Amino acid sequence: MERRKFIYNTAITAAASTLPLKGKWPSSQNEKLKVAIIGTGMRGQGHLDLLLRRDDCEVAAICDINEKMINRSKEIVKKHNATNPVIYDKGPEDYLRLLEKEDIDAVIIATPWRWHVPMAIASLKKNVYTGLEVSGAGSLDECWELVRASQASDGHLYFLENVCFRRDVMAVLNMVRQDMFGEIIHMECGYQHDLRGVKFNDGITPYNSGVEFGEKGYSEASWRTEHSVHRNGDLYPTHGIGPVSQYVNINRGNRITHLTSMASKSRGLHNYIVDHEKGGADHPNAKVEFALGDKVTTMLRTASGETIVLHHDTNLPRPYSLAFRVQGTKGIWMRDNQSIHIEGISASHRWEDAQPYLDKYDHPLWKKYEKRAVGAGHGGMDFFLIHSFVEHAKAGKNPPFDAYDAATWMAITPLSEMSIQKGSSSISMPDFTEGKWMDSKVTFALDDSY
Amino acid sequence: MERRKFIYNTAITAAASTLPLKGKWPSSQNEKLKVAIIGTGMRGQGHLDLLLRRDDCEVAAICDINEKMINRSKEIVKKHNATNPVIYDKGPEDYLRLLEKEDIDAVIIATPWRWHVPMAIASLKKNVYTGLEVSGAGSLDECWELVRASQASDGHLYFLENVCFRRDVMAVLNMVRQDMFGEIIHMECGYQHDLRGVKFNDGITPYNSGVEFGEKGYSEASWRTEHSVHRNGDLYPTHGIGPVSQYVNINRGNRITHLTSMASKSRGLHNYIVDHEKGGADHPNAKVEFALGDKVTTMLRTASGETIVLHHDTNLPRPYSLAFRVQGTKGIWMRDNQSIHIEGISASHRWEDAQPYLDKYDHPLWKKYEKRAVGAGHGGMDFFLIHSFVEHAKAGKNPPFDAYDAATWMAITPLSEMSIQKGSSSISMPDFTEGKWMDSKVTFALDDSY
Numbered sequence: 001m002e003r004r005k006f007i008y009n010t011a012i013t014a015a016a017s018t019l020p021l022k023g024k025w026p027s028s029q030n031e032k033l034k035v036a037i038i039g040t041g042m043r044g045q046g047h048l049d050l051l052l053r054r055d056d057c058e059v060a061a062i063c064d065i066n067e068k069m070i071n072r073s074k075e076i077v078k079k080h081n082a083t084n085p086v087i088y089d090k091g092p093e094d095y096l097r098l099l100e101k102e103d104i105d106a107v108i109i110a111t112p113w114r115w116h117v118p119m120a121i122a123s124l125k126k127n128v129y130t131g132l133e134v135s136g137a138g139s140l141d142e143c144w145e146l147v148r149a150s151q152a153s154d155g156h157l158y159f160l161e162n163v164c165f166r167r168d169v170m171a172v173l174n175m176v177r178q179d180m181f182g183e184i185i186h187m188e189c190g191y192q193h194d195l196r197g198v199k200f201n202d203g204i205t206p207y208n209s210g211v212e213f214g215e216k217g218y219s220e221a222s223w224r225t226e227h228s229v230h231r232n233g234d235l236y237p238t239h240g241i242g243p244v245s246q247y248v249n250i251n252r253g254n255r256i257t258h259l260t261s262m263a264s265k266s267r268g269l270h271n272y273i274v275d276h277e278k279g280g281a282d283h284p285n286a287k288v289e290f291a292l293g294d295k296v297t298t299m300l301r302t303a304s305g306e307t308i309v310l311h312h313d314t315n316l317p318r319p320y321s322l323a324f325r326v327q328g329t330k331g332i333w334m335r336d337n338q339s340i341h342i343e344g345i346s347a348s349h350r351w352e353d354a355q356p357y358l359d360k361y362d363h364p365l366w367k368k369y370e371k372r373a374v375g376a377g378h379g380g381m382d383f384f385l386i387h388s389f390v391e392h393a394k395a396g397k398n399p400p401f402d403a404y405d406a407a408t409w410m411a412i413t414p415l416s417e418m419s420i421q422k423g424s425s426s427i428s429m430p431d432f433t434e435g436k437w438m439d440s441k442v443t444f445a446l447d448d449s450y
Numbered sequence: 451m452e453r454r455k456f457i458y459n460t461a462i463t464a465a466a467s468t469l470p471l472k473g474k475w476p477s478s479q480n481e482k483l484k485v486a487i488i489g490t491g492m493r494g495q496g497h498l499d500l501l502l503r504r505d506d507c508e509v510a511a512i513c514d515i516n517e518k519m520i521n522r523s524k525e526i527v528k529k530h531n532a533t534n535p536v537i538y539d540k541g542p543e544d545y546l547r548l549l550e551k552e553d554i555d556a557v558i559i560a561t562p563w564r565w566h567v568p569m570a571i572a573s574l575k576k577n578v579y580t581g582l583e584v585s586g587a588g589s590l591d592e593c594w595e596l597v598r599a600s601q602a603s604d605g606h607l608y609f610l611e612n613v614c615f616r617r618d619v620m621a622v623l624n625m626v627r628q629d630m631f632g633e634i635i636h637m638e639c640g641y642q643h644d645l646r647g648v649k650f651n652d653g654i655t656p657y658n659s660g661v662e663f664g665e666k667g668y669s670e671a672s673w674r675t676e677h678s679v680h681r682n683g684d685l686y687p688t689h690g691i692g693p694v695s696q697y698v699n700i701n702r703g704n705r706i707t708h709l710t711s712m713a714s715k716s717r718g719l720h721n722y723i724v725d726h727e728k729g730g731a732d733h734p735n736a737k738v739e740f741a742l743g744d745k746v747t748t749m750l751r752t753a754s755g756e757t758i759v760l761h762h763d764t765n766l767p768r769p770y771s772l773a774f775r776v777q778g779t780k781g782i783w784m785r786d787n788q789s790i791h792i793e794g795i796s797a798s799h800r801w802e803d804a805q806p807y808l809d810k811y812d813h814p815l816w817k818k819y820e821k822r823a824v825g826a827g828h829g830g831m832d833f834f835l836i837h838s839f840v841e842h843a844k845a846g847k848n849p850p851f852d853a854y855d856a857a858t859w860m861a862i863t864p865l866s867e868m869s870i871q872k873g874s875s876s877i878s879m880p881d882f883t884e885g886k887w888m889d890s891k892v893t894f895a896l897d898d899s900y
Contacts (some may be wrong), residue, residue: 182721185718185766264755267633268635299749301714307713307714317779319789351769
């Protein structure tokens with residue numbers, strides 16, 4: 001445990017600060033960051049690959065309950081000629097044994113949503129730099145527990161919201177910071193992705209292969225779909241709210257004060273089962289009643305007076321869109337029509353193609369690392385996510401998206417469920433920072449380092 | 451009064467029905483529909499021009515309080531070599547004298563918003579076929595008063611929502627009715643129009659000429675802007691909600707049950723005054739505090755389980771957009787990216803250009819009257835509006851958008867104000883039909899007649 005203690009020994013005093021800790025890592029230039037991955041499904045395998053591409057990381061251990069996924073992970077390790085990680089595959093609690101036995105610096109958690117917070121808390125308690133994959137929360141209390149564990153720990157919670165690193169999202173962040181849009185007034189975002197072929201499969205291959213889920217499903221269909229059966233709310237808010245939170249400094253001078261959600265009827269998942277060649281009206285799953293409205297829309301307001309419309313739309317045939325719109329007193333960007341309008345530059349009342357602006361204001365981080373990002377997941381942005389995670393872990397620095405952000409963004413899920421249950425009532429967002437948002441400072445992507 | 455009585459003598463029995471009255475008009479082929487226009491500002495002048503293009507209409511009287519607008523109207527009459535209408539210009543109550551003295555068949559009301567309902571009620575009381583320009587309501591009670599006046603009258607209230615006749619809107623209606631989108635789940639719409647150059651002018655020319663409003667303003671700036679000073683809500687909901695109401699048969703088998711609204715901070719109008727070359731920080735209007743949030747978003751839900759997002763965005767620099775989106779179990783249309791996706795036709799997860807679909811499903815009404823619509827306002831749709839109004843009035847038929855629709859759509863304004871005042875509370879939409887929506891039938895644009 002010595003090395004880890006060394007890495008973190010001054011992190012305690014910096015926990016409430018945003019100042020970087022300098023020179024804490026590596027203790028030797030040849031020493032690598034020792035990382036474990038808990039959950040090596042499709043997402044965890046992506047992270048494994050990105051970690052093993054780097055010369056400053058070692059994947060010391062992996063943990064999963066599924067033999068097939070463990071075997072796929074071993075193939076990735078082999079491909080990289082990397083040291084074999086210790087395997088933890090003795091059931092759903094085996095991650096505790098990993099955290100107890102392995103002297104690791106950092107962990108990445110990429111398990112089904114229900115395991116996210118318990119695993120992150122266990123990891124924080126071991127003072128391990130903790131990377132947590134995104135999801136909505138199961139409850140508000142869970143969000144508070146995560147915050148308390150982070151506060152009690154000298155580890156750090158890095159909430160792995162990759163879309164914050166998307167190239168256009170970061171170019172627009174650059175534009176926002178250069179006042180191109182003036183004072184921000186309104187934003188839209190969300191998760192609009194036809195997941196019917198993800199929520200159901202044939203139990204063997206992950207995508208578009210059948211109408212099974214739960215025990216008969218494979219990969220995400222084995223656990224993700226149950227949320228659509230039982231819950232009606234924005235189940236996956238962070239790819240939308242994460243990026244726009246950077247535009248208006250949520251939890252760093254600003255905060256979300258309240259929201260209201262509305263859900264449509266639910267038709268898409270049932271229809272998919274009935275209409276599928278492997279399904280039909282007599283298929284057992286045709287009897288399942290899905291709670292999740294096909295379209296869930298949430299409006300959020302901030303302490304600074306901005307409004308945000310957040311979309312959730314995963315059960316209907318539609319092209320993928322995260323629906324970004326950023327609108328201020330001087331201009332507006334919309335992703336769906338790939339257009340921009342800047343007062344005084346664009347012709348009055350006319351759209352312009354956004355791409356020349358996105359090129360001109362390309363974030364320095366993308367300019368610097370563009371080539372290293374080639375081939376990384378989701379258009380390269382996963383490289384930046386893992387790069388940022390690793391560099392922050394190495395430096396023992398506070399992450400740009402911390403436990404307060406994780407709690408705030410994840411809380412949208414149970415809050416939207418409450419709002420919908422109460423006929424779209426207005427629901428307050430807890431201040432998970434307990435006032436610290438008023439003087440916390442922005443740290444995300446201030447330069448080209450990571 | 452004889453002729454009017456003749457036209458309407460069986461309209462009483464049809465008032466609660468949707469069946470057309472046949473053969474009531476014209477009593478002679480040579481007799482024209484006698485129309486009066488109350489309010490001959492810019493909008494009323496457009497209607498005047500369209501009426502005078504027709505050989506079945508006579509504009510018998512016009513009413514306005516502004517000499518300049520009366521003179522502009524006289525020019526339009528002169529251009530058409532039409533009979534001079536009787537002028538009513540003796541102050542704001544002179545419309546009552548018009549309704550008392552003139553033996554007219556129909557009236558069009560195109561005055562400032564605050565006058566809409568009182569004037570419509572006065573007209574209905576005279577059993578005149580009443581065309582009412584669109585606006586939000588001043589109060590819920592006003593909406594009820596309009597409904598009661600319509601019920602007590604043997605006249606008809608035609609709510610003049612022109613966007614229902616927009617070519618793409620009608621093509622999509624055609625597609626909806628042919629089940630191209632499957633069961634409708636979610637829609638978006640609204641009014642997103644940078645009106646800063648309309649809300650303020652120099653008091654002489656209507657658009658983009660200064661920073662004056664109210665008594666020092668001209669045209670819309672003389673009355674519309676005061677709503678932005680004093681009210682925070684969706685001030686102009688009907689261009690959005692009218693068209694999408696046709697897609698899900700609002701008040702005809704379906705109804706809006708509740709809504710919630712959220713408003714951003716207000717910056718745009720103040721900034722416009724300060725930054726304008728005729729304004730500045732020392733201009734008296736720079737001290738005005740505008741109540742209207744720059745972006746007001748409303749979510750509405752229907753009895754059939756559809757959701758609607760309604761935008762209001764008139765104070766910021768941006769291109770015009772009514773933000774239409776129509777999404778069902780089989781596909782989605784979005785106006786902003788001019789795209790469509792239809793399951794089984796479009797490539798999976800991919801957009802297609804919407805135009806070939808809009809061409810293929812061009813509504814029969816547009817096909818038939820396309821040439822007559824050339825040159826009419828708002829891309830030709832105003833021709834269809836006036837055509838429909840005149841033909842319905844001639845036939846004494848119930849209008850496709852009646853007092854119940856007017857009340858429902860206009861009520862969104864005070865309801866959104868209430869919701870915003872209560873921190874985005876959920877607010878119930880009154881059932882202005884008092885149950886009649888359950889068996890009322892659709893009449894709008896069922897064929898190519900009008």
